[in-house]
Amino acid sequence: MWSALLSATLRSATPLTFAAIGGLFSERSGVVNIGLEGMMLMGAFFAIWGADRTHSWVGGLLIAMAAGGALALVYAYFAIQLRADQIVGGTAINFLALGLTGYLYIDIYGVQGTPNNLPGIPDVHISWLEKIPPHGLGRFLQDSFGQMNLMIWMSFVLLVVTWLLMFKTPMGLRIRAVGEHPRAADTVGISVYRVRYGSVTLSGVLAALGGAYLSLGFVHSFSENMTAGRGFIALAALIFGGWRPFGAFGAALLFGFSSALARRLPDAYGSSAGTLFEALPYVLTLIAVAGVIGRSIPPAAVGRPYKKQ
């Protein structure tokens, strides 16, 4: 029972983790990314479309990444080059992705829905976990981690890589410098635009991977607006986690847990009370930004367009 809840939590948390890490890159470089939801949705649709066309899940993932990156590039052009308001631009990206994926879905697949023989992202089978003593622990580990989707493992890898990149490499230092004080970064020869373009595009690629996990990794189909606000939960996780990789991951786990609970409670109590748990991520984030428990503070230059001198 606990292992079922844990694996359900991990399943719910994975798309959030991908998108939140994506948001981390963008926001750490000083560009607010409200458009995560739309970029996830692009990934969700194009993963299915790509897998359908290339007959392989790898192709699906690659096309999803390209689609998310392309949408993010459009956003980057408006937010960085044209210095458009980033909130307005992000909102536009969400509308645009919703319309575009819905349009293409109806246009290509019509009312029958996506084909049901798509090559999904495989699970990773690990059989030796059960042998870990004591037996109860081994059983628990086996049930929790023995059958996980490849994407969940990839999210763990991404997390470590992101942490190393962001805090242990010169490139991470550059990204953070641009997000904190772009003028100073520019003065020492860092190209603010290049760093921001790269970071925003990467955020779209990662968010799209989160969306691809939802569609190609989990339900193996696409439906209109299937992300249903997960991009915003990811944004909440990023904020709740204080713009740090492991903080965001912890928040994603917590929020994944609450939505796993929300989906299980109605079975137990036969009422809609469980849906209140769906609101938990947002309530917690509201409390976090209000500063009741350890105020979470964004990068200093986030949301401000930079103009070269």
Added chain:
Amino acid sequence: MSEPPSEERVEPPSPPEPAAGENPLGAPSVAARFALYQRAGGIVTPLITAALAFAVGGLVVLASTGKNPLSTYQAIFNGTGLKWLFPWVTGAARAQAALNLQQTLLLTIPLVLTGLAVAFAFRCGLFNIGGQGQYIVGSLVAVQAGIWFAGISRPVHILIAVALAAIAGGLWAGIAGFLRATVGAHEVITTIMLNWIALWIGSYMVGFGGPLQNPKDNSIPATADIAHSATLPVFWGDPVLQGLHIGFFVAIGALAVFWVILNRTTLGYEVRAVGFNAEAARYGGIAVGRSYFTAMAISGAFAGLAGSLDLLGWEFHLDLTVVQGSTIGFFGIAVALLGRNSSVGIACSALLFGALINGTSTRTLDPSVFQPELAGNLTRIIQGLVVLFVGADVLVLYLWQARRKVRRRVRPASAKEVGT
């Protein structure tokens, strides 16, 4: 990557304060440039923006289905009922157009109000993305008030329900205003969170076993119908066929109230002052925090009002699908941005989007011309493009300026590009 060699983008367009002297054609004076910005910004930018969005939408239609975009847009236009305004349309066509126009205006009412909600906060320098949540809260309160006070006289009942919904919407948005004023929490983040909190609380309330679910029929997740005394009277069309209700005049009144508050009251003056420059306003003795709260509360009241008018006017009960699927509040963002946060502009852009939503609905669009499911998504694409282009009015201004440059370049052949 920072300077890609693209012909389209010769240099990053730089109004409103471009580096002077770079212009090889002789830099116009600051005043002239400002005048251009004003003129172009006032009416030309929204027009170009809308035209661009529709043009790109047309390209999508052409590229994906191969259908003529113009005939598609014409079919959409036929569904909006705006033909009713033409005196030469008569007979059955006129009756049909009247029916369609009633639906268009029914959609325009909440769009005006959610547009005003976004615009009022904008004028105070705040971005209220939470119109959707405030709309849901308003709907929830209105449905409960509509069920509760059954038996009292109709005007009083309506007034109570509408007022309570507006207050509830105002308080919901007021949370974001309060947090901004006290701890400085960014209103974009708080209103996004409040949106989803409202959505899930609403889902709980009207959902299976929820406190507001219809006690007489627990097979569907929806509330009971409101009492007849709470329904808004219909003044144009058949009440059974969703005629146009008196909320239409409330929306027009709200446009006037918006203008009066902003331009003729101390409160509005303070709100605008804070919107222009919060620090200067503070230095001038304006309580900036209080302005944030008031602006958000008034903004939320508009959105709450929108929720109540939809509910009392034609929905009559609150459905789970409406709580979770409605996007009227988000359309308000596009309405306000395209309308440049002014009363007249919001009225026009709300009508545009109301017509677009109605014209692309399964109810009005001729499926033999264009699939309504596709057209509904086309509306969303156009909405997204409008917001994208409005957000980058620099781009539109740039195009506008390029047009002028081209015109000027034609005359003096000697004027050469000196290099960028």
